Amino acid sequence: xxxxxxxxxxxxxxxxxxxxxxxxxxxxxxxxxxxxxxxxxxxxxxxxxxxxxxxxxxxxxxxxxxxxxxxxxxxxxxxxxxxxxxxxxxxxxxxxxxxxxxxxxxxxxxxxxxxxxxxxxxxxxxxxxxxxxxxxxxxxxxxxxxxxxxxxxxxxxxxxxxxxxxxxxxxxxxxxxxxxxxxxxxxxxxxxxxxxxxxxxxxxxxxxxxxxxxxxxxxxxxxxxxxxxxxxxxxxxxxxxxxxxxxxxxxxxxxxxxxxxxxxxxxxxxxxxxxxxxxxxxxxxxxxxxxxxxxxxxxxxxxxxxxxxxxxxxxxxxxxxxxxxxxxxxxxxxxxxxxxxxxxxxxxxxxxxxx
Numbered sequence: 001x002x003x004x005x006x007x008x009x010x011x012x013x014x015x016x017x018x019x020x021x022x023x024x025x026x027x028x029x030x031x032x033x034x035x036x037x038x039x040x041x042x043x044x045x046x047x048x049x050x051x052x053x054x055x056x057x058x059x060x061x062x063x064x065x066x067x068x069x070x071x072x073x074x075x076x077x078x079x080x081x082x083x084x085x086x087x088x089x090x091x092x093x094x095x096x097x098x099x100x101x102x103x104x105x106x107x108x109x110x111x112x113x114x115x116x117x118x119x120x121x122x123x124x125x126x127x128x129x130x131x132x133x134x135x136x137x138x139x140x141x142x143x144x145x146x147x148x149x150x151x152x153x154x155x156x157x158x159x160x161x162x163x164x165x166x167x168x169x170x171x172x173x174x175x176x177x178x179x180x181x182x183x184x185x186x187x188x189x190x191x192x193x194x195x196x197x198x199x200x201x202x203x204x205x206x207x208x209x210x211x212x213x214x215x216x217x218x219x220x221x222x223x224x225x226x227x228x229x230x231x232x233x234x235x236x237x238x239x240x241x242x243x244x245x246x247x248x249x250x251x252x253x254x255x256x257x258x259x260x261x262x263x264x265x266x267x268x269x270x271x272x273x274x275x276x277x278x279x280x281x282x283x284x285x286x287x288x289x290x291x292x293x294x295x296x297x298x299x300x301x302x303x304x305x306x307x308x309x310x311x312x313x314x315x316x317x318x319x320x321x322x323x324x325x326x327x328x329x330x331x332x333x334x335x336x337x338x339x340x341x342x343x344x345x346x347x348x349x350x351x352x353x354x355x
Contacts, residue, residue: 001346002155003046004143008136009033009160011129015086018122026125027297027329028174033160036325039335045346046156046339051139052146058186059138059177062211064169066107070118071134071176075126077111087125090115120172121232130161134176137161141179145187145322148282153349154321156342157183162326164205164286165232173203173232180324181211181218184284187322188217196221196280196319198271200310201288201326202298204236204252208286214244219251219278221271223264225299226254249278257299261306264291268310272317282320289328289337296329307337308344315348 010030017026040046059068078088093116099105108114137159144157157179164180165173180197188195197212199205199222212218227236242250251274253267275283289307290298302310315321323345328334 001046001342002144002147002152003040003048003158004051004140004147004155005033005037005048005158006051006136006140009133012127012133012161013129014125014127017125018089028161030160031331032328032334033158033325035331035335036158036338037335039339040342043339043343046342049143051136051143054139054142058142058182061189062168062182062185063166063177067118067169067171070114071126071171072131074111074115074118075128075130078115078126081111087127088115089122089125090119092116093120118170120170124172124174124176130176134161137163137179138177138182141183141322141324142186144324145183145284148320148322149187149190152320154315154323154345157322157324159325163207163324164199164201164326165203165207167207167210173207174327175207178207178211180205180284180286180326181208183322183324184218185211187282187284191281193281194219194279195282195284196275196278197284197286198275198314199224199286199288199326200268200291201286202290202295202300203231203288203327204254205286205326206232206235209235209240209250212246213242213250214246216245216249219249219275219280221251221253221274223253223255223267223271226256228254229257230299231297255300258301260301261303261309264300264302264306265309265313268313272314275319276317280319282322283314283317285314285321285323286326287323287338287341288326289334289341290330292328292330292333292337294330294333298329304333304337304340308340311341311344312348313344315345321345
């Protein structure tokens with residue numbers, strides 16, 4: 001299996017994270033990707049390749065250009081006004097209800113106001129190298145997609161930062177550009193076929209859902225902690241099924257706390273049946289390993305054996321797979337958990353040439 005990796009992810013290196021009314025060391029940090037890289041490097045079945053530069057066009061096909069421009073310059077502009085700082089986090093958020101009955105406010109033009117206009121929460125600091133890392137993460141994802149377009153049955157993009165919480169116009173949830181959405185949209189446009197996104201991260205992929213909610217070309221299905229208790233809270237309920245042309249093209253499968261291997265695999269089987277029935281010709285997997293029972297910010301109960309079984313089940317559906325890294329915060333076990341899930345996927349495709 002080809003593994004697309006870029007050292008440029010290290011340029012995004014927050015010092016602190018503000019969550020649950022506390023400052024603490026970030027759960028999302030460069031060590032996550034390095035742990036995965038180190039584990040896969042011990043297994044000869046995985047071949048590392050560098051990403052190609054795909055430019056801005058695929059990102060602009062999915063994201064607001066204003067968001068892209070903002071992320072490119074925000075850290076340096078903030079330093080000019082408020083610096084020096086290492087991390088940059090919004091002070092005030094442009095909450096729509098602040099202007100109930102008054103209409104929309106003009107778009108902000110100063111950096112302090114723009115931060116809360118383009119970002120939706122406090123756990124996703126910008127650092128000096130965030131934009132470069134986020135751009136490289138997109139290139140990693142699109143290069144993995146190119147491998148599958150070129151004939152590989154499966155390819156893995158070691159994306160960092162992750163992407164599935166980033167909506168069309170807002171970043172947050174450790175995510176800046178939505179790698180899975182950009183890749184799925186690009187593959188669908190190139191092939192003229194439906195490309196499904198299967199999101200198995202513990203946290204609902206609210207950004208991916210929002211981007212495709214009115215579209216039928218990218219069916220979206222997510223298994224996740226019930227948003228009644230689990231971040232990001234704002235999306236992922238069972239009654240969210242798409243609107244307009246996208247009616248019926250979204251499926252949410254929220255899970256109770258403590259869900260263990262067998263129950264999770266049964267629900268995953270239902271998700272795969274739905275993907276197959278959608279007519280998708282290819283699947284982009286948003287691979288979160290935070291379903292693991294020791295993950296510090298999640299509450300499901302999957303074991304390493306269960307994760308490997310998940311990879312095998314997904315691959316056994318028979319569709320080409322572009323697997324992109326999202327979450328997973330039990331860093332000591334993350335590398336091995338990723339290797340196990342991907343090993344399962346290799347078993348599911350039969351270890352065929354090009355896999």
